[in-house]
Amino acid sequence: MKPGTALPFLIVILSLVLLAAGCTQPAPASVPAVTTPAATNGTLVAFVKEAVAYAQSHGKEAALAEFSNRNGSFFRGELYIYAYDFNGTTLAHPVNPEMIGVNRLNETDARGNYFIRELRDTALNGSGYVEYYYINPAHNNTVEKKLGYVEKAGDDWWLGSGIYEGPA
Numbered sequence: 001m002k003p004g005t006a007l008p009f010l011i012v013i014l015s016l017v018l019l020a021a022g023c024t025q026p027a028p029a030s031v032p033a034v035t036t037p038a039a040t041n042g043t044l045v046a047f048v049k050e051a052v053a054y055a056q057s058h059g060k061e062a063a064l065a066e067f068s069n070r071n072g073s074f075f076r077g078e079l080y081i082y083a084y085d086f087n088g089t090t091l092a093h094p095v096n097p098e099m100i101g102v103n104r105l106n107e108t109d110a111r112g113n114y115f116i117r118e119l120r121d122t123a124l125n126g127s128g129y130v131e132y133y134y135i136n137p138a139h140n141n142t143v144e145k146k147l148g149y150v151e152k153a154g155d156d157w158w159l160g161s162g163i164y165e166g167p168a
Contacts (some may be wrong), residue, residue, distance in 0.1 A: 013100040038135055041129075042165050044079070045148045048127075051081045051159050052151050060154065066091035067159070068100065076163065085157045086124065088116050095137060109133045110143040112168060119150050123158030133168045143168045 008061040051074055066072045067081040067094035074081040075094050082094035088105025090096075093130040115132035122128040130148045145168055150160035 041147075042150075044147070044161060046110070047059050047074075047076070047079055048081070048149050048151050048159055048161050049165055050074075051161075052153050055159065060157070063153075064092045068094055068097060070094040077103050079161055081159055083157060083159050084116065084120065086120060088120060091157060110135075117146075119148055119160055120158065122158070123152045124151040131165075134162075136164045139166075 009043075029168035030124055050065055051063070051067065054066065054074070058066070064083055067074050069075065072094070080094050081092065081096075082090070084090055084098065084104070086142070088098040089101065089103045093099050104116045105112065107119070113132055115130065118130045118132065122130050127150060130150065132146055132148060133143050136144045136146075141166045145165040146162045147165055148160050148162035150158055153159045
């Protein structure tokens with residue numbers, strides 16, 4: 001072999017090996033769509049805003065009764081409304097009605113975060129998102145990452161809901 005021809009010869013051989021192995025095939029044309037929380041954030045925000053509007057038009061007591069009703073208009077599949085006062089006491093919760101009247105300000109999520117405090121602090125600023133780790137009753141109470149959205153409902157209380165994002 002002549003000097004200087006070994007490198008091009010090696011490149012041609014490696015290219016042929018890669019082609020034969022199928023390593024240069026393009027990705028499939030149709031990749032299945034992946035549902036991400038971003039695709040449902042609008043629904044989550046609209047749901048909480050609808051609940052705040054309901055509370056403003058029907059009054060706090062009627063709204064709390066509706067939010068606590070598992071058969072009510074604010075329990076839709078995996079979405080439901082929960083309500084707390086700014087001291088951390090549960091005012092409405094259709095999945096955990098035994099928590100109504102319980103102060104949860106010092107409760108931590110599965111990763112040790114004071115998630116009720118974080119949700120409350122976000123609501124004190126008006127509205128926003130908080131990520132935390134919570135049991136998903138739809139998946140045998142396994143701990144999953146959850147994105148919560150909260151909004152101030154009045155001077156002394158706030159509302160929220162959340163979407164599960166999958167296993168922790």
